[in-house]
Amino acid sequence: MQIAILLYDRFTALDAVGPYETLSRLPGAETVFVAERTGPVRNETGNLALTADRTLAEVPEPGIVVVPGGPGQSAQMTNGALLDWLRAADAGSEWTTSVCTGSLLLGAAGLLTGRSATSHWLALEQLRAHGAEPTGRRVVFDGKYVTAAGVSSGIDMGLALLGRIAGDDHARAVQLLTEYDPQPPYDSGSPQKAPAHLVAEFRGRSRFLLT
């Protein structure tokens, strides 16, 4: 099984590395980071770069597609080469997945029409413009489409998908090996739980944060 993780300028690093660290431990899987061009691809701050080892053209038929989000997503919404690749890769994939605003790219490629999906909480309503039904759940399975909420949720998505493919015991082993026994020092990880003033502040500048 080939797992293709898409990179593009100004992606968010944990969106890509969360699913990477879990899903890539699928027995027999070959994980490859892909982008329009090979070489380093910078995240939204510019101070982190992951290497794309293959061009989109070199990975035409991945078994699993993973699309991270990040502030750079909006610039890709009209990138025909990228959207064409998403459509073609999806046509043969067993699973097509996203983290955070990556789901908006799946939507722009026309892949989420009539489906339930999720995204970063600040971007959730934008799914409707692509014919998808937003849900507030952290990980959403709808057929072969698996979307995760903001940034860190890709870890949960990766484990859940790993369990579906390789069985619960293997997913539990990966959870144990990555010591994923989360103990956040605060309970502020969703708009339902965070202090109201923080939620309001981010909603006020969401255009800045997400574009």
Added chain:
Amino acid sequence: MQIAILLYDRFTALDAVGPYETLSRLPGAETVFVAERTGPVRNETGNLALTADRTLAEVPEPGIVVVPGGPGQSAQMTNGALLDWLRAADAGSEWTTSVCTGSLLLGAAGLLTGRSATSHWLALEQLRAHGAEPTGRRVVFDGKYVTAAGVSSGIDMGLALLGRIAGDDHARAVQLLTEYDPQPPYDSGSPQKAPAHLVAEFRGRSRFLLT
């Protein structure tokens, strides 16, 4: 405040990117990935590379040092150049931190003598050889030394340290922005919680996994 995240051959990606995604959102911080040589540094599988933008010599006085772990850690335990840099960077740092088996590198540099610390659950007892007292806690503060348990625990460590430096409200904002509201699909993230046969299996091959 300059934050230096150390890279070396065969590190584990999430060990580095977990703290990166939280800590680098410290107001005014400049985060830099450092290694002995600049350029791509491959993780333990070889299919992921993060770019080191600066050599060790170019980052002599970071305010925060972050040392990830991974299967490549053991080969660095006798790397004088890396250990010398750790000692020199630590001499001026405000915080010296690690994730997973990164704490064994801090130990090898002589920085954890007489201190409480943690590591990946499979490596915990190895801390004693460096004069440190292992604890089973997920994030351990001892003075300016902050060590985290396996792989994913660096996210919790990053948030906790962010709260100490920038205040609880800022850390809560970063938790909300990264939507860190973990909902693992299994409850198998520590040796106390995982099925006993998985714990036994990993203990049996821990030499293979960690070296």
